[in-house]
Amino acid sequence: MSESVETIEYLFGFDGDDAQRRLVLDTESRRARPVDGSIDYAFLKASRRINAMRHEMSAWPDTGKSAS
Incomplete structure (x- = not known):
């Protein structure tokens, strides 16, 4: 991440x-x-998950994983 x-x-x-x-x-x-x-x-899955984590934590996530 940068x-x-x-x-x-x-x-x-x-x-x-x-x-x-x-x-x-x-x-x-x-x-x-x-x-x-x-x-x-x-791409869509990653971008949606990052935005969801941002909403949940009120900060941009350093890392994350998503499972289907």
Whole structure:
């Protein structure tokens, strides 16, 4: 994860050890975009989970996992 005033970048993927994709979240709008441009299930799941954790904790999460 990397963070600036306006954005936070997260690594994500289906296997925690293989989280090689990245997404960037705008901290004000809470909108995410995949760095590789691929909007797919993995990206949508990761971005929704990160935003849900932000809402629950009132802070951006350092790490997280989601199971289906």
